[in-house]
Amino acid sequence: xxxxxxxxxxxxxxxxxxxxxxxxxxxxxxxxxxxxxxxxxxxxxxxxxxxxxxxxxxxxxxxxxxxxxxxxxxxxxxxxxxxxxxxxxxxxxxxxxxxxxxxxxxxxxxxxxxxxxxxxxxxxxxxxxxxxxxxxxxxxxxxxxxxxxxxxxxxxxxxxxxxxxxxxxxxxxxxxxxxxxxxxxxxxxxxxxxxxxxxxxxxxxxxxxxxxxxxxxxxxxxxxxxxxxxxxxxxxxxxxxxxxxxxxxxxxxxxxxxxxxxxxxxxxxxxxxxxxxxxxxxxxxxxxxxxxxxxxxxxxxx
Numbered sequence: 001x002x003x004x005x006x007x008x009x010x011x012x013x014x015x016x017x018x019x020x021x022x023x024x025x026x027x028x029x030x031x032x033x034x035x036x037x038x039x040x041x042x043x044x045x046x047x048x049x050x051x052x053x054x055x056x057x058x059x060x061x062x063x064x065x066x067x068x069x070x071x072x073x074x075x076x077x078x079x080x081x082x083x084x085x086x087x088x089x090x091x092x093x094x095x096x097x098x099x100x101x102x103x104x105x106x107x108x109x110x111x112x113x114x115x116x117x118x119x120x121x122x123x124x125x126x127x128x129x130x131x132x133x134x135x136x137x138x139x140x141x142x143x144x145x146x147x148x149x150x151x152x153x154x155x156x157x158x159x160x161x162x163x164x165x166x167x168x169x170x171x172x173x174x175x176x177x178x179x180x181x182x183x184x185x186x187x188x189x190x191x192x193x194x195x196x197x198x199x200x201x202x203x204x205x206x207x208x209x210x211x212x213x214x215x216x217x218x219x220x221x222x223x224x225x226x227x228x229x230x231x232x233x234x235x236x237x238x239x240x241x242x243x244x245x246x247x248x249x250x251x252x253x254x255x256x257x258x259x260x261x262x263x264x265x266x267x268x269x270x271x272x273x274x275x276x277x278x279x280x281x282x283x284x285x286x287x288x289x290x291x292x293x294x295x296x297x298x299x300x301x302x
Contacts, residue, residue, distance in 0.1 A: 007247055007263045007301055011284070014297035015056035021294045022046040026274055027131075028288045028295050030054070031075040032281040034082055034103060039288065039295050040070035049073075049086070049105060054279065056297075062105030068095050071146055072131035072181070072275060083108060089128040089146055091117075096126050098142065111160060119150050121162050126150065131181045131275065135205070139163070141190055143179035151176040153192055155208065164208035171197055173210045181225045181275060185232050187253050193223040193237070200226060200237070202256050212256030217248060225276045230283040234262065238273035238287065245273060245287065245298075265298070 023043025030037050036059070039050040047061035048070050068090025076083045084101045088094060097112040111124060118125030127148030133141045138158030145151040152167035153176065166174040177196030184190050189211060190203040199215035200223055221239040228235060228250065237246040247263035267273060272291030279285070283300045 008265065008285070008298040009301045011297040011299050013056060015052050015058065015295075017058055018294055020050060020058050024290050024293055025288045025295050026071055026290060027073040028275065028277050028286040029073040029075040029084060030277045030279045030286060031077050031082055031084075031103070032279050033077055033079055036075070036103065037286060037295075038073055038075060038084055040067075040073040040086060041293075042069055049084075049101075054282065054284075062101070064101075064105055064107070066094055066099065066107050068092050071129070073277075074132050074134060075277075076134050077280070078136065085132055085134065085140075087126075087129040087132060087142075089130075089148075096128065096148075098126065098129050098132060111156075117149060119152075119167075121165070124160075124162070130179065133183045135184050139205075141182045141184055141205075143176075143182045143192060145176065145179055147178055151179060153179055153182065153190070153203070155190075155205070166203070166208065173201070173213065174203075176201075178222075181223070181227075183226045183228055183235075185228055185250070191226045191228075191235065193226045195222040195224060198222040200235075200259070214248075214256070214259035217246065217259035217261050224274055227276050227278045227285065229278055229285070230280045236276050236278060236285050238276055240272045240274055240290070243267040243269060243271045243273065243291075245276075268292075 023041035023046040027040040037052045048067040049062040051059045071089045072087040074085045093115040096117045100109040112126040117127035128146040129144045130146040140156040142154045151169040155163045168175045180195035181193040198218045202211040221241045223237045225238040235248045245265040249260040270291045
């Protein structure tokens with residue numbers, strides 16, 4: 001498959017006031033129903049979450065003490081429910097947890113044992129949980145282990161019971177080394193950025209069965225993010241250490257096959273793209289850049 005130069009272009013007008021980024025921007029989440037973009041950032045005496053519109057207007061920030069070191073963020077985008085989940089990799093009293101907030105930043109729920117790293121299932125514990133994805137039916141997929149004790153992919157029911165889990169450190173099928181991002185598609189496949197092993201692994205969302213692996217596209221650097229485009233024809237994959245964004249073709253129902261990069265966006269040295277999210281209504285995607293301490297928006301190129 002031929003690699004083309006671009007299928008997206010940078011929206012230089014987003015956000016309207018980029019100087020409002022005041023810390024290291026680790027993650028971004030889009031709520032297409034409320035037309036909101038949430039940015040999770042780290043730093044001393046900075047708000048941990050900034051809220052923008054899809055047009056780039058700044059709406060406000062969450063001045064909450066319940067978030068220590070945000071890593072991943074996910075906006076539940078069902079019309080009947082608007083909430084935001086954040087993974088917290090801090091080592092203090094609120095760390096090693098996954099927390100749910102309403103759109104205004106009010107805490108709703110905490111998963112994990114706050115302040116205690118662990119590998120237990122009952123009660124559920126985490127150690128530096130990296131990312132999560134909530135399916136349309138409320139089921140949740142978590143990758144737990146941004147360099148901590150665990151290297152796990154966990155599926156929870158809508159009422160937060162463990163349905164299945166893969167949890168071994170290693171290089172074989174169903175094993176992980178720093179699972180860093182996760183997403184699920186509409187045909188029942190779970191895609192995991194197995195960062196330390198420089199590959200993407202794919203699973204059946206119902207049974208947890210291993211479906212395949214992609215590694216040929218990531219020999220230079222491991223994948224840091226996995227998010228599907230609005231039409232689910234591609235994955236947006238960030239590679240932090242080589243400052244690159246990849247648009248990777250997603251096969252329809254059937255075998256996973258080989259990895260095919262159809263487009264690349266090469267960023268400047270030091271940008272360090274970390275996690276991304278996609279607006280399923282407009283097709284735009286947003287990139288949280290640790291090095292440049294900002295989030296940038298890319299829109300489909302016509």
